[in-house]
Amino acid sequence: MSAAQVSVDRGRCIGAGMCALTAPEVFDQDEDDGRVLLLQTEPTAAHRAAARMAAGVCPSGAITLAEPESDGS
């Protein structure tokens, strides 16, 4: 089974920190420019929901979550 894959586009990120607030195990912010740092590219099951929420609330659309096909699972 493949896990959910998170990717970030630092070019879009505005450093609002919603990701680090929502899913601190998955995202952090760069100390210099506040931009997102990815701590886990494949969040463990425990952090997947938070990562999904972070992708949803990110104001600049900088976070993408590729979920494995859920059909038949």
Added chain:
Amino acid sequence: MSESVHTVATLPTERQAGCPFDPPAELLDARRHGPISRCTHPGGKPGWLITGYDLVRSVLADPRFSSRKELMNVVDFELPPAPPGEFLLMDDPQHRRYRQPLAGKFTVRRMRLLTERIEQITADCLDAMEKTGPPTDLVTAFAKPIPTIVICELLGVPYEDRGSFQEQIDTFMGGATSDEELIAAYTATQEYLARLVAAKRANPTDDVLSELTDSDLTDEELKGISLILLAAGFDTTANMLSLGTFALLQNPGQLAALRADPAITDGAVEELLRYLSVAKTFMRTALEDVEVGGQTIEAGTTVVLSYNTANRDPERFADPHVLDLSRQDTGGHLAFSHGIHQCLGQQLARVEMRVAFRALLDRFPTLRLAVPAEEVGLRPETADIYGVKSLPVTWDREGA
């Protein structure tokens, strides 16, 4: 069909009596008709009003809508472009040039590190309240000083300047009684900030402004940035603290729940942000013809985005007009906006509110209004930031 579009003749200037926490009835009514309505801007120019959550969010994320001040097509004279540093009213790449170096100063982690200091500032305010009250005005004793001191420390305003500086910004952000007074206070604040920037460049101290002198930003730009930080960081938080306390006192069941369970504080702050949305409206101008919610917004037309109505959208929030501190669906509320301009200081505001509400309730278990709720003076709808003018509160002295 364009004839069927709901129209709000002029944007409402008042809220309904007895409903100080709800958006004006005309706006809620507009939302009932649909997420987008026609409206007329104060200067007589035709525009659009967006009240639906999904549409507000999509416009905020759409680069075809501009924040540039000079493009705002609402009055019958031309607006000048935003002065250097005032990136709130700019588009990328100018906006990003200012925002990026600042973003690192306002990260979740850095703001959390400030928690202890904010607890101390709050405790000092509460001590002073205990000494001089009851009763007291919660606005002057609590809601204003906490964010003001915090922002003074971030900007590194020397201690001896704080008193006069606070008075100035207080006057130019809502406390002025005449235009002359307003302009004088605004000019004085500008001049003070220019001196402050020069002082920090000459003698950097341990604060955000000094750190920013170590970038390619000019003094003029740093002055503009300081003004934005001040304007955005002070009035908003102050009004959330005072109006939020008023809302809690008017919802005793919710207040009791919050008193009983500190663990719900973080969620309670998000719900108060959603429910009150003190930064009520922002504007964007279409750079090209854009279709929004089945309507064509013509290039050059300005849309008003009603954050407070969108945050009460029944299609997004269950029972939207109910203050429910344990609500689970506040994620994605628009109180701090959305898109590239989403509030830079939101993580600071969160820490301030979490600390201050908690400490206030813990310190005064019998806190209550000192006047009937109808007598609490509210800001007019024309003010940029909504809130109370003053909030007289009282409590039982311990052992009395």
